[in-house]
Amino acid sequence: MGTERAGSQRRGIGVVEIAQSLGVSTATVSRALNGSDKVRPELADRIREFADAHGYVANRHARALSATTSRAFIGFVIPYVDTPAFSTVAAECGRRLARDGTQLILTITENDPERELDQVKELRGIRTAGIVISPTPGILDETKELLGSVPVVEFHRRSGLAIPGVFMDDRKAMADAFGRLTELGHRRIGYIGTTQDLSNGIARQDGIRDGMRLAGLDATDVPTQLVAPVESAGFEAATRLLEMPDRPTALIVGGGTLSLGVADAVRQSGIEVPRDLSLIVYGDPRWFALHKPPLATISAPYDQLADHAVGLLHDALDGTSADGGAAVRMITPILRPNGSLGPPHQHTP
């Protein structure tokens, strides 16, 4: 109590202690520890050994403060961490960056532009070498300004800035899915998606429109429900569509969380899938494999996205990319057909 902790090391050793113990200068120690080739190999080894033996851990703050050009940290800004679309990408990027000794700093905005601004400020305070971000729909101008001054890569959502990014080609994916249904003969197809605020909501609806056009259908053939991206909203939207007098013979859902609610509504309605209704949902196929029958899903290969994100980030850090043309890469989600797909059933009028 109150007595200093006995023993050799109170708070770990630093370069000075190492230098003194070995009778060299701190400069030499620093060079050896950073693998400079300008140190006698034998000496360097001795220094590293000593450091290891004494559990030396470099103070990141000191290092970052003196060395202006450090890739010690990368900021990662996402709306949620409990959504696979974001968490999977975060995990993958973290893994890949760890190889270079770069530490990922994860921050969560919960789609709040104010929090987003705070986070980005904070990251600038940490002097992260770069930022990977999935911006909030209402991103603040001040945030944009801040982002303008560091290497940035965005994913899933667009900020409107001319910066490199990786995105899901949801438009194409939805058009493909729609096409699959029309090929099966469906002419009345319900769509449940998210509202326009969310940029992928737009793309997905655009995809549906593309599909309609291609099949020669118009808006009256495709009853649409745009709702908030929550489970209950999906449930209600599906219920509304299924209670229509002239109800659709197929349903496409444009959102992972929505899909859970929709699947539940379909189940409770007692409508038989795929005999009386074909169903394509959006999200992780593993989840929807539980459904009876297993549901056809549009699923996104997040690891690919992470790959590209890290690649673009490296380009941005190295200043490889041309200033003018911000690289944009698209990943196309995969349609996995399953037991929930079939031709429309002619029910008696």
Next chain:
Amino acid sequence: MGTERAGSQRRGIGVVEIAQSLGVSTATVSRALNGSDKVRPELADRIREFADAHGYVANRHARALSATTSRAFIGFVIPYVDTPAFSTVAAECGRRLARDGTQLILTITENDPERELDQVKELRGIRTAGIVISPTPGILDETKELLGSVPVVEFHRRSGLAIPGVFMDDRKAMADAFGRLTELGHRRIGYIGTTQDLSNGIARQDGIRDGMRLAGLDATDVPTQLVAPVESAGFEAATRLLEMPDRPTALIVGGGTLSLGVADAVRQSGIEVPRDLSLIVYGDPRWFALHKPPLATISAPYDQLADHAVGLLHDALDGTSADGGAAVRMITPILRPNGSLGPPHQHTP
């Protein structure tokens, strides 16, 4: 090209610039910015205004380097970020800590003790004020040593160190679930869980044993499969149990990922639930609501766990807790009965 970026601020301003512009000392600026009450309010306001207007962001590294006692960072070490058991807790803790201006640094071990050691070292290098960790089963001695010298809170898994922690009382939860089945009349109950390596695997199996004892059953009544915590293993384990000549009338699963595989196997087996088999799985009820019928789940209230973790962390940081008795808090997962539960069906011998 090559020309310095024109304009007033190259890399943002610092305390010196503010001090010079306002004709005060850096100390005064620092005090004003940190809300010290020893600055003339009017002056303080003027300083803060100026700082805001010029987009001042404190350099965290400099701050951390000079101020030894800072709560700027908390390290968070978990095996996976794409598993709700960890990601949900991380998100909650992050949210709660953000209120105090504490930044959470998330690191992923993937259950690799070497990576864990690296991460913890790294966190020490960042001089995080504390660490919240869900240790790997094979945690290294060196890691333990490092953890001994900072405020630490563990959750979900135990390191064996005498440090505060929050855990799920899986033992009790499993015993309760088992009890529910025996109350319904089941005398032959299959258990599918994870191997002993994972500390919660042990607790869950212990719970099953408690339930057996209470119901007067012995090991031969409870065919058990201990497997790796992956979906396919769950599928295979369930298949094995369901193909037994004297097959169980009920099944309990002790793991979220396992449960997905088990549910799938049950579906494919064609066995009718709950008529010929009662089923209790572990995990998020939303997932298993998709099943037909919706499955009874044992689900863990992760937000509560996060609450306690943050609480314990604060205690540890404040040195509130007595050195000897490391606080341990238990959270009991909730059994949500559902359509998958019923009395055993007497099938002809």
Next chain:
DNA sequence: ATGAAAGCGCTAACAA
């Protein structure tokens, strides 16, 4: 190949 010394941007004694 090595050392001496000057910072990086901030906070914290100690003076005034």
Next chain:
DNA sequence: TTGTTAGCGCTTTCAT
């Protein structure tokens, strides 16, 4: 209440 002056622990010229 404000200013002066040291550092925090490291990297990095510039000498040697």
